[in-house]
Structure formats: C-alpha cells, structure tokens
Amino acid sequence: MKTVRLEKLTWVLIYGGIFIAMLGLWVIDDNAALGHSLSWGGGLAILVGVLMIWLRSRRGDAAELPDKETPR
Incomplete structure (x- = not known):
C-alpha cells in the first residue's frame, strides 16, 4: 500500500x-x-487509526511499495 493511501x-x-x-x-x-x-465502534476505529500512525512511523520511506495496477 502506498504511503499516501495509508x-x-x-x-x-x-x-x-x-x-x-x-x-x-x-x-x-x-x-x-x-x-x-x-x-x-467509533473508539475502535480511532484506536486502529492511531495504531496505523505508529506503524507508519516504524515503516520508513524505504518500504514504499508500488500499487498493483494493470497497465492499459
């Protein structure tokens, strides 16, 4: 998943x-x-969002993976 989308x-x-x-x-x-x-449910969504911020901070820029799009 791209960083921007994440x-x-x-x-x-x-x-x-x-x-x-x-x-x-x-x-x-x-x-x-x-x-x-x-x-x-809202609290759980907030918790998942905060967890994703933490995961993004641990990921770094080297883990930038391209999206799997089919060329046209």
Whole structure:
C-alpha cells in the first residue's frame, strides 16, 4: 500500500471514529444498545487509526511499495 493511501485511510479512520463515537454518545439516552455500539465502534476505529500512525512511523520511506495496477 502506498504511503499516501495509508495516510488518507489513517485520518479517515480517526476522524470518522470521532464522528461515530460522538454520535453514539448523543444517541445513548434514547437507545442504550445502539449508543453503546456506536461509541465502542467509533473508539475502535480511532484506536486502529492511531495504531496505523505508529506503524507508519516504524515503516520508513524505504518500504514504499508500488500499487498493483494493470497497465492499459
């Protein structure tokens, strides 16, 4: 996976996780099961995003792999 694509996915997971977690906290009073599910799911997405930042820092620039695209 290219570094640029990895970085985009990382930030989508982090900001999407924040949005989903906040949505879960907002819904939790009306529907506890849905609210808790959204909050935990959002928290998990944030955790995966932070883990991807750490993995990217350990990877370095030498691990830049080209995408497997077919030439046309």
